Amino acid sequence: MDPNEMRNRMVQHLEQMRLAKQKKKKQANKSKNRKRSAPSVSIAEKVPKSRLNQECQALMGEANMAYAHGDIQKAIRICQELITK
Incomplete structure (x- = not known):
């Protein structure tokens, strides 16, 4: 070549x-x-999200951190405590 x-x-x-x-x-x-299409549900018709109270949110966060750190039994125990409330 x-x-x-x-x-x-x-x-x-x-x-x-x-x-x-x-x-x-x-x-x-x-x-x-591309333009986005108009939302199918108007803003007036939206249902507000329900929120947990502060104590339940704190417990959920604690359970999440326990699970993330590998302490699954602690996470399960906290979740069961949340369910019984």
């Missing part, structure tokens, strides 16, 4: 890579430009 042929192949390959990148960029821009 002579040097000119090798150079031509490299240039051709680089051009294909550039076109592929350009195509990906165009697709990404299309998704960014």
